[in-house]
Amino acid sequence: MGEYYIQEPGSEEAKGPYDVGRIADLIEAGKASETTLYYDEDREDWLPLMECEEIRLAVNPVQKPLSLRPKDISEDSLNHDDEHLPELKVDQMLAAAEGNTDETRHLKKKHRAAETAAAISLPALAVIMLMAAIVDIWPNVAVISTIQEDGDYGLLISHPLLVVGVADLFLTLCCILSVTDAFPLIRFRMMLGFGYFTYIFWSWGDQTMMIAVAVSSFAAWFCTITLNLYAMIACAVLGIVGMGAVAVMTVLG
Template structure:
């Protein structure tokens, strides 16, 4: 049986690996709840236990029971209405409990809705972030593209590393806009590289604004691939679209032209 790493929603530090037997023991001790997060290797993300019915059945095998408190007076003769009031639990509460409408389940449902909304926004917004990033890399190479087109030397474009980065981002943007989510690991790695690259470019050009724009853009892309809450997803959208949008604007104003043209490779000559 598989082992699981777990953590609480409030902490980043994980524990494990634990097998089902150990998770069951922790659940009985109250250290594991339906809101505890486990790492799903297939999705490559942290997911609440309550969203996995099969795992929930193994970790929490006993269903919740409804306990009715029957008062001493109720054992004697009395009307059904009196017994309902004196028993310590109303019919409405009984129905809510039977439908699992408790405070804990409501919290779990809210977490699930937040997760579903975050997932629904991820693909489209990531696609927009990558499209803006592609624009910021491709626009400064328009002269090189025009020259290659006029001379028929398209292979020379391979000597422009940042043009290749722009084409990669463009391809990723198209796939994301088509809701292809299998590329999330690539996008996540691209976001981390964007952070490091932004620090380098900002330092090379002695421009803190560029460092900030690249940093926000890369961090926004990375967060959008791992967000499980709507609030975090909205924050990543602001960071990713804001940062990459700023870079696209600067590129349209020839901010990177000289920097990119100074970095060439000799992979292909015609």
């Protein structure tokens, strides 16, 4: 059974992850509706709840007729002694009614960890993208001054890293504003850094910068796809330290 993040149309606040049973309960309680959106990881987009077959079946289950074959019914089965059934204690019944069983506690703990991981990802990515913007823009500060003085924006064509730096600033702002729809763009940017910039530093013979860019780019990319708390913390630290090292070396170099 899958777990999904949901949000109302026009809202930027996602809730969850919830399993399909919980989503069905929210709809029944009026806290969600068929117009509520869920995040489809395969399509990387927010879609209406009823477009997910698993959720649709949970909300509107297909009722199968129940029938008993004559041979299944006997006097013995009707008068069977329940002495072999396990004893159910009152405190166990109350715990199950309140959702305090071991299984529900495990799911709640898992959900809290996922929510914490999601809360960490955006601030961490904002810092990483800001560092990446510094790396791209700092060597081109003189070009920015020339563009401002002469108004010659055609110089941007001959300085593509400056364009990438502006894009990094835009992605930084998206992370600050919690725009998770920008995650595909961040993934593309980090793969660009992992491939192109790693190759550039390798061709220059700068092994330190090459490793720092590769590690930080991969870590930032992984931050956009995982909700595992420990993996998120590790990648956030690696991404910030790695890209921070590249930014410091760029500014001081």
